[in-house]
Amino acid sequence: MSPSVNEPWPWRAAVADLLQRTRLAQPDELAGEVSAAAAPLGLAARIYLVDQEQRNLHPVPQPEVATPEPLAVNSTAAGRVFMTVQGVTEGSNVWLPLLDGSERLGVLHLAAGGAPVPPDESFQAGCDLFSQLVGHMVATKIPYGDALLKVKRTRRMSEASELLFRLLPPLTFVSRRMVVSAILEPCYEVGGDGFDYASDDSTLFFAIYDTAGHGLRAGLGTATVMSAVRSARRGGDDLVGLARAADRALAAYLPELRFTTAVLCELDVAGGRLRYVNCGHPRPLLLRGGKVVASLDDGRRLPLGLDDPGTEVGEEVLERGDRLLLYTDGVTETRERGEQFGIDALADLLERTTGDLPAPEALRRLCHAALSRYDGPPTDDATLMLVEWSHEAVRAMVPTA
Structure with missing residues (x-):
């Protein structure tokens, strides 16, 4: 990870980039745009949405990227973040609650590509700011198509x-x-x-x-x-x-x-x-x-x-x-x-x-x-x-x- 990720300006640039990228994005394009906005920071981003039953967190597909398996709410680090709405850092991985205001939508996973996540407060604050914006974007885009709704559903x-x-x-x-x-x-x-x-x-x-x-x-x-x-x-x-x-x-x-x-x-x-x-x-x-x-x-x-x-x-x-x-x-x-x-x-x-x-x-x-x-x-x-x-x-x- 580039040392510059600890500076405040890269996070501001990432937020501005995400706003610009998602302005005209369709719901099925949101995950890819979030990933692209996080990439200059040396981070890979993945959105997980909780299903209607609130039992599992389902990954939102991204273009040309393999889709991982769903994560159980009751038995995973991601699930713990969803339940407590508090972020968790594990090595090179950061798990953050994905909220629209106070509505629990899922979690955001940021991976630092094997490098340890910086422990300083500015990095954590940047992650939190980024995840807040992603949560609002998810809620904003859901009504405009079926892609995000389909991720949340396990059957008709x-x-x-x-x-x-x-x-x-x-x-x-x-x-x-x-x-x-x-x-x-x-x-x-x-x-x-x-x-x-x-x-x-x-x-x-x-x-x-x-x-x-x-x-x-x-x-x-x-x-x-x-x-x-x-x-x-x-x-x-x-x-x-x-x-x-x-x-x-x-x-x-x-x-x-x-x-x-x-x-x-x-x-x-x-x-x-x-x-x-x-x-x-x-x-x-x-x-x-x-x-x-x-x-x-x-x-x-x-x-x-x-x-x-x-x-x-x-x-x-x-x-x-x-x-x-x-x-x-x-x-x-x-x-x-x-x-x-x-x-x-x-x-x-x-x-x-x-x-x-x-x-x-x-x-x-x-x-x-x-x-x-x-x-x-x-x-x-x-x-x-x-x-x-x-x-x-x-x-x-x-x-x-």
Whole structure:
């Protein structure tokens, strides 16, 4: 490796070169352009994207370069970087988290061609800066083609899943005062499950949805409800108004559907006051100090699509560090050794699996642990959403150079 790699200007030149190279690049050309931008630094670059199941990291193909095998998240250095969002240096190899903001996309591998990686802070800071830009580029290019999406998929996705995954927000969002993370399974055959969130000023809106039925019809129901709630929310409606907007949309456009269950929430991230409406959905679980201390039992009304004029709003005051788990009945109604999994089993698994892990990693492990208890393949969607109100949690979500 050239000694000049330790100077700040080569990294600035590499970043400027990458911006220029990717301006007109197609999604399938991104990996090659990233590699070309890193080459003057004496580094070979390789992008790995995590699959929909969040079990393996898959290399993005590059022109005229052999494609390596996928790397397991749970048992490799690259996987450790993905789980912890902290870079790792091993000899001549640097592994860095690939993020779009706080959304975990995969990892970036930089290889120094057999030469030891310089231990100084300027080199590590340059690697971190470069990886941040690559992460944003990946997220920017994904919608413009199929190449990067194909890398993330291990099999064909159903029509309903194609519809819903295009409507959902990123799986993870982090701000200075809270963390939101979600996961859907089976990710290739999602029918009526969905989630949403929006953070503005001092209010975090978040919701989980489950439309009765399966396949594309259920997906259309959830898409209709999500769109109606978003429109009403942006129009200034309160939680009761959001539910009634969804009622009207389902009645107008999909009257043959039975209903959609949901939990609609608003959290004051300045003071911790939570307001919610539960529309026939399983009760969210409240975690405090790593233990399930309560479920949210108030604010109940009929499922969306069944107008309920008597809707009330439930309230709860959160403490710093509290976590709230929302889930669909596909999690609790699955069969384990012939018996229903149930809320108590979910609460126990939640306490034993998540610990002090950052919310996205806690949720990934919880989902995989729950799936491992299924008697055969899932018969319904299983969606989990974890919301944490905390200033401290953010620290574990930000890479350190």
